Structures are given as C-alpha cells and as structure tokens.
Amino acid sequence: MSEFLPPILARYGDDLLDGFWITLQLVGLSIGFGIVLASLSTRARLSKRWWLRWLSAIYINLFRGTPLIAQLFLIYYGLGQFSGLWRTLNLWWFLRDPFNCAVLAFTLNTAAYQAEIFRGAVEAVPRGQWEGASALGLPRHIGFLKVIVPQAAIYALRPFGNEIILMVKGSAVASVVTVYDLLGETRLAFSDTFRFDVYFYAAALYLVLVETLRRVWNLLEARLTRHLDPASKQRMRRRKESVLEPVAS
Amino acid sequence: MDDSLLSLLRFGPQGWGDELLAGVRITLLLALATAPIGLVGGFLLALARRSQSARLRVPATIFTTVFKGLPELITLFIVYYGLSMLLSALLSLVSDVYVEVSSFLAGMIALGAVSASFASEVFLGAFAGIPKGQIEGAEALGLSRYARMRKVVLPQLLRLALPGLGNLWLVLLKDTALVSVIALPDLLRRTFVAVGATKEPFFFFFVAILIYFAMSLVSSVILGFLEARYSRGYAGR
Amino acid sequence: MKRTFLAAILVAAAALPAAAQDKMQLRIGTEGAYPPFNSFDSDRNLVGFDIDIAKALCEEMNAECTFVTQDWDGIIPALRANKFDAIIASMSITPERDEIVDFTDKYYNTPPAIAVPKDSDLTEATAESLADIILGAQSSTTHANYAEAHFPDTELRRYGTPEEYKLDLASGRIDAAIDDVVVLSDWLDSEDGDCCKILTTLPIDPDINGPGVGIAVREGETELLEKFNAAIAAIRENGTYKAINDKYFDFDVYGD
Numbered sequence: 001m002s003e004f005l006p007p008i009l010a011r012y013g014d015d016l017l018d019g020f021w022i023t024l025q026l027v028g029l030s031i032g033f034g035i036v037l038a039s040l041s042t043r044a045r046l047s048k049r050w051w052l053r054w055l056s057a058i059y060i061n062l063f064r065g066t067p068l069i070a071q072l073f074l075i076y077y078g079l080g081q082f083s084g085l086w087r088t089l090n091l092w093w094f095l096r097d098p099f100n101c102a103v104l105a106f107t108l109n110t111a112a113y114q115a116e117i118f119r120g121a122v123e124a125v126p127r128g129q130w131e132g133a134s135a136l137g138l139p140r141h142i143g144f145l146k147v148i149v150p151q152a153a154i155y156a157l158r159p160f161g162n163e164i165i166l167m168v169k170g171s172a173v174a175s176v177v178t179v180y181d182l183l184g185e186t187r188l189a190f191s192d193t194f195r196f197d198v199y200f201y202a203a204a205l206y207l208v209l210v211e212t213l214r215r216v217w218n219l220l221e222a223r224l225t226r227h228l229d230p231a232s233k234q235r236m237r238r239r240k241e242s243v244l245e246p247v248a249s
Numbered sequence: 250m251d252d253s254l255l256s257l258l259r260f261g262p263q264g265w266g267d268e269l270l271a272g273v274r275i276t277l278l279l280a281l282a283t284a285p286i287g288l289v290g291g292f293l294l295a296l297a298r299r300s301q302s303a304r305l306r307v308p309a310t311i312f313t314t315v316f317k318g319l320p321e322l323i324t325l326f327i328v329y330y331g332l333s334m335l336l337s338a339l340l341s342l343v344s345d346v347y348v349e350v351s352s353f354l355a356g357m358i359a360l361g362a363v364s365a366s367f368a369s370e371v372f373l374g375a376f377a378g379i380p381k382g383q384i385e386g387a388e389a390l391g392l393s394r395y396a397r398m399r400k401v402v403l404p405q406l407l408r409l410a411l412p413g414l415g416n417l418w419l420v421l422l423k424d425t426a427l428v429s430v431i432a433l434p435d436l437l438r439r440t441f442v443a444v445g446a447t448k449e450p451f452f453f454f455f456v457a458i459l460i461y462f463a464m465s466l467v468s469s470v471i472l473g474f475l476e477a478r479y480s481r482g483y484a485g486r
Numbered sequence: 487m488k489r490t491f492l493a494a495i496l497v498a499a500a501a502l503p504a505a506a507q508d509k510m511q512l513r514i515g516t517e518g519a520y521p522p523f524n525s526f527d528s529d530r531n532l533v534g535f536d537i538d539i540a541k542a543l544c545e546e547m548n549a550e551c552t553f554v555t556q557d558w559d560g561i562i563p564a565l566r567a568n569k570f571d572a573i574i575a576s577m578s579i580t581p582e583r584d585e586i587v588d589f590t591d592k593y594y595n596t597p598p599a600i601a602v603p604k605d606s607d608l609t610e611a612t613a614e615s616l617a618d619i620i621l622g623a624q625s626s627t628t629h630a631n632y633a634e635a636h637f638p639d640t641e642l643r644r645y646g647t648p649e650e651y652k653l654d655l656a657s658g659r660i661d662a663a664i665d666d667v668v669v670l671s672d673w674l675d676s677e678d679g680d681c682c683k684i685l686t687t688l689p690i691d692p693d694i695n696g697p698g699v700g701i702a703v704r705e706g707e708t709e710l711l712e713k714f715n716a717a718i719a720a721i722r723e724n725g726t727y728k729a730i731n732d733k734y735f736d737f738d739v740y741g742d
Contacts, residue, residue, distance in 0.1 A: 173427070188625070194563055202323060333563075334563065
C-alpha cells in the first residue's frame with residue numbers, strides 16, 4: 001500500500017492520522033463540556049439576580065472579545081506559574097498536561113459563544129409561547145423546559161453547527177503549546193524534512209472534516225425542521241448573529 | 250496585584266509599557282491594512298458567486314469554501330513558508346535576488362483571504378435582502394446598469410451588510426494574534442518577550458487579554474454608532 | 487510614517503554582492519535567541535561567542551559582514567533561498583543537514599547536557615532512569631534527535647524556542663530539558679535559572695552530534711567554504727580564538 005503514497009505520506013501519514021484523532025478529541029471534549037458550562041451561564045444570564053446576570057455577561061463578553069490563542073497562553077503558562085499552589089490543591093496532575101490545558105481553554109471559549117447562541121435562541125421564541133405555557137398552568141421552569149427549550153433548540157441549531165466548525169479551526173492553536181494535534185504533527189514533519197507539501201495534506205484533512213460537518217449539519221437541520229413551513233425556515237436563517245455587546249447591556 | 254507587578258508596566262527602559270504599546274500599534278496596523286482587502290475582496294467574490302458565468306462562479310465558490318474551512322493558523326503557515334519558497338524558486342530562474350515574504354505581508358494575505366471569504370457571505374445575504382421592487386423601480390426610471398448599482402443597490406447593500414461586516418472586523422482583530430506565531434512583533438509576541446524576561450506569565454497574559462478586550466469594546470461602540478447612523482430613516486424596521 | 491509602513495509590508499530584497507568589488511560582502515545568518523552563543527543584549531545588539539567568532543573570521547578574510555537574524559526553524563531554507571550567504575549560529579554538522587548545505591570544519595564542539603528542577607529525584611541520565619519522564623528540547627536540533635535515539639521510552643516535547651522549555655521546566659510541567667551544556671549552564675548561572683540545576687553532561691554521540699559545530703554555506707560554494715576554513719585555522723593559530731573563548735568560558739569549547 002505505502003509504495004503508492006507520496007514519500008512524505010508514507011513516512012508521516014500515520015503521525016498525521018494520530019494528530020487528526022487528537023484534533024477530534026480536542027473538539028469533541030470542548031464542545032461537550034462547553035454545552036454544560038454554556039447552559040449554566042445562559043441560566044445565569046437570564047436570572048433575576050443582577051449580579052448573576054453581570055457575572056455571566058462579563059465572562060461571555062471577555063471570552064468572546066479576546067483571541068483564543070491569548071486565552072490558551074494565559075491558562076497554559078499563566079496558571080503554570082502557580083504550579084506549587086496547584087500541587088497543594090492536588091490539581092497539578094490536570095493542569096500539567098498540555099492537552100488538558102487546551103481542552104480547558106477551548107471549553108471556556110466555546111461556552112461563551114454557545115451561551116450567546118442559546119440566549120439569542122431563547123429570546124427568539126415569541127413571547128406568546130411563555131404566556132401560553134403559563135395559561136396552561138405550567139410552572140415557570142417546566143414551561144421553560146417543555147415549551148421554550150424545544151423551540152429555542154431549533155433556532156440555535158444553525159449557529160451551533162457554525163460554532164463546532166469554528167472550534168475545529170480554532171483547535172489548531174493547541175499546536176503552539178506542544179499538543180500534537182493535526183497541525184502539531186504537520187509542523188513536526190515539516191521541521192524534520194522541510195517538505196512543504198505536508199501542509200497541503202493536513203489542509204485537505206481539515207477541509208474534509210469541516211465539509212463533512214457542514215453537510216451532516218444541513219441534513220440534521222432539514223430533518224428537525226421538516227414540520228416548519230418554508231417562510232419560517234427562511235426567517236430562521238436570516239437571523240443575524242448578534243455583534244459583541246457592551247458589558248453593560 | 251501589588252505595586253511591583255504594576256511597575257512592570259511602566260514606560261521606559263525598566264518597564265514593559267512602551268513595548269506593549271508598540272505591539273498594540275502593530276496589531277492595529279495589521280488589522281487596518283487587512284480590512285480593506287477583506288471588504289473589496291469579499292464584494293468581488295460575492296459578485297462572482299452571483300454571476301451567471303460558471304467560469305467566475307466556480308473558482309469563487311471554491312476559494313470561499315477553502316478559506317472559510319481551513320484553520321487560520323494553517324493558512325498563515327502555507328502563505329508564510331509557501332509563498333516565500335515559491336517566489337524564491339521563480340526568481341532564482343532569472344536572478345540571484347532573495348525575496349522573503351515578511352510576516353506582516355503574510356498575515357495580510359492570509360487573513361485577507363479569510364476575511365474576504367466570510368465577507369462574501371455577508372454581501373450575498375445583503376444582496377438577497379434588497380427588495381426586488383427597488384431594482385425594478387430603478388429600471389423603470391431608466392437608470393443604467395452602473396447607476397443602478399451605485400445609486401440604488403450599494404447604499405442599501407452597505408446598510409444591510411454593516412452588522413455582519415462589523416462582526417468580521419472583531420474577528421479579524423482577534424485573528425491578528427495568530428500572526429505572532431510567525432514572529433510578527435505584535436501585542437501577543439511582545440507579551441511573550443516580556444514573559445520570558447520577567448517570568449510573570451499570568452500577569453502579562455492577563456494584561457494582554459485586557460488590552461485586546463478594550464480594543465474589542467471600543468470597536469463595538471464605534472460599530473454600534475455607525476449602524477445607528479446608517480439605519481436612519483429605517484426606524485422601527 | 488509612510489516609509490516605515492512600506493518597509494514593514496514590502497518584501498525584503500537584497501542583491502548578491504558583485505564579485506568584482508575589492509572587499510568581499512558577506513551576509514551572515516544567525517538566530518539571536520541562543521545565549522551565550524548568539525543573542526540580543528538590552529540595546530538590541532547581537533552579542534555572543536558565535537557573533538565574535540564571525541566578526542573575527544570576517545576580519546581574517548578581509549570581508550565586510552552584515553548580520554541577518556532568522557527563526558531557527560527557517561534558517562536552512564533561508565540560506566538556500568539566498569537570504570544570507572552563511573549560517574554562523576551554533577549549527578551542528580549532521581549528515582542530514584550535510585545533504586542540503588555544505589559545512590566548514592568545526593569551530594567548537596561541546597557536549598549536550600540535561601537540566602532538571604533542583605528538587606528532582608533523578609540522579610543519572612540513562613534510558614532506564616529517564617523512561618517515565620517528560621523531556622523538553624528545542625525542535626529541529628541535534629539535542630532533540632539525541633533524546634529520540636538514546637532515550638526511546640522518554641516522552642519528548644519539542645519547543646520552538648529555548649524560552650518556552652525554560653518556562654515549562656521552571657513550572658515543573660516537564661521533568662528535564664536537554665540542550666548544549668554551555669547554553670544550559672549560562673541559563674542556570676543567571677537569576678532566571680535558580681529553579682534548576684544540571685543533572686549531568688552527556689557523552690557526545692558522533693553519529694548525531696557530528697564532528698561539532700560548523701559554518702553552513704550553500705552547496706557548491708567551495709571557494710567561500712575554503713576561505714572560511716583557512717580563516718578558522720588562522721584564528722586558532724594567532725590567538726584570536728583563545729581570546730574570544732576566554733571572554734565567554736573558563737574552559738576550552740573547541741574540544742579535541
């Protein structure tokens with residue numbers, strides 16, 4: 001088999017695939033943990049307590065308004081500075097590992113974006129739905145779970161798919177803190193051989209991943225919205241994502 | 250945060266304030282130099298993607314798919330190493346002149362291609378948002394194709410595209426930080442230098458994040474003002 | 487304003503010196519991030535052993551030299567692309583590199599060493615004792631290759647610059663770092679380096695470390711290569727080399 005491959009792939013193909021697997025893990029874990037954190041901060045954002053709303057707004061805007069790579073450096077090198085403290089707290093085993101640091105940074109980052117998506121989706125559900133739920137005598141939190149969330153989920157679907165794709169692309173920065181993801185393995189192969197074509201093979205893998213995600217997501221969306229009429233589907237697509245809002249909002 | 254940490258931010262030979270400020274200047278310079286590429290490139294790409302001719306439509310669509318899908322960091326490496334190698338190889342055929350693509354130029358080209366691809370989506374959406382009646386009205390008035398574009402379509406297009414373009418500016422501002430990986434002395438790279446010399450990574454990366462955040466906030470305020478201004482006469486819509 | 491902007495964005499171009507000029511023009515490529523061999527002082531001047539040796543060689547060859555800095559990862563491609571004419575940057579002469587560039591005779595040869603945090607439990611550096619630890623090295627260096635060959639069971643992390651592995655060794659994220667003994671000692675003797683100590687110096691492996699550190703020129707530039715070799719022999723002979731050696735080190739870095 002390997003004699004049919006370009007020489008660089010024969011030598012580094014397995015490494016690139018290992019890196020690809022690390023990239024998938026980085027993205028999967030961060031998106032998964034991100035959903036949990038984003039749900040919590042959306043809850044805080046819609047809370048009646050002003051300080052919870054503020055805290056959540058500051059977190060969301062801070063992480064959406066600054067570069068992911070700077071956040072990663074803050075967590076990797078910044079938290080690493082206090083390794084003595086983490087050892088006492090028995091947390092160093094976690095922060096010591098570059099992969100964990102990357103997952104932590106990516107989770108905090110994607111959760112902020114996801115929270116904004118969730119909030120927008122909840123607010124897009126017409127007021128009448130809240131009123132209808134309470135007219136049926138449903139308690140507020142049941143009405144929220146059974147009436148609002150299912151409708152909001154459909155509004156959130158498209159921007160959420162975009163966020164996964166953004167995370168795939170963003171995950172490449174993990175390679176700058178010695179995580180051997182797809183780009184990390186690629187850089188290693190390049191520095192060993194100065195063979196530039198290795199970047200093209202890595203680029204092709206990223207493109208395949210992103211395009212696959214995009215197509216799968218389109219199918220998913222078509223399936224979940226098949227009960228909607230074309231006009232409301234159009235409306236959903238047109239909804240622009242909100243620009244970064246000042247903290248005070 | 251005690252005094253000794255804050256004193257690290259002083260200006261002059263002892264402090265790092267002036268170094269970080271010089272980094273902010275490079276960061277803003279790169280973003281400002283790249284934005285027009287994204288804007289004009291995005292508009293042209295959108296026109297090509299709407300074109301009847303497949304010879305324009307297909308390459309434009311491939312271009313957008315590739316640069317929207319690739320991680321910005323790998324695009325940056327490909328431009329930085331690849332373009333240098335390509336230009337040197339081409340020029341070595343004719344002369345011994347050495348050509349290097351500077352990290353600033355590589356950043357401009359890579360981030361410009363990415364911004365243009367995303368901006369073309371924004372423009373396509375905005376084209377779709379202009380009511381058909383507007384074009385028909387302009388035709389009925391006997392305006393030429395060019396005048397139709399300039400007097401009727403463009404003003405409405407810009408208003409519709411502004412929120413999306415504003416978003417792209419914020420994304421671009423953050424993406425400039427990636428160019429520090431190929432040694433552009435921007436804010437993040439200079440922060441790293443300060444960290445190397447002082448061994449205070451938490452403090453310096455935190456300060457860098459606050460500076461990026463301040464730049465994002467100021468941009469948002471300006472964009473909000475622009476949007477309000479360009480939506481005059483559309484109150485309530 | 488306009489000029490600095492153009493300078494920042496435009497491609498850098500430099501013409502090759504014309505052969506007819508009376509004084510040879512040479513562009514020397516170096517890294518500027520590898521103290522005490524080549525680095526920047528606080529006034530942004532290039533300093534170090536490599537730099538002084540380069541200046542002495544240029545003087546000996548009656549050449550006018552200018553220095554160009556380049557990140558380590560891209561230094562060989564840049565030489566081949568004619569960004570400069572020679573690399574004087576503590577580059578070890580290895581068979582892989584020898585295939586794509588030509589090397590002069592060595593101008594120094596020092597062994598690799600391993601640095602560990604002061605409270606480390608490690609007492610020796612063998613394949614067994616290092617088996618379960620994490621070792622840091624600068625990528626694309628003979629030291630990274632040395633670790634791969636001699637410590638196959640050790641997890642190796644590669645960093646773009648020495649600065650990054652120093653931060654991670656200080657925090658304890660990696661258990662040890664491998665680099666040139668002189669580079670590590672220089673760091674550990676400074677205030678920055680009070681986290682760590684030298685565990686041991688490693689024996690030179692000629693298959694990996696090669697005959698030592700040499701000057702790289704483009705393939706086929708035999709005339710330049712011979713001039714460099716003659717100049718190295720001359721400064722070894724006339725005491726200039728020893729003066730530079732003693733300025734930086736209290737032992738002989740030339741080796742046997």
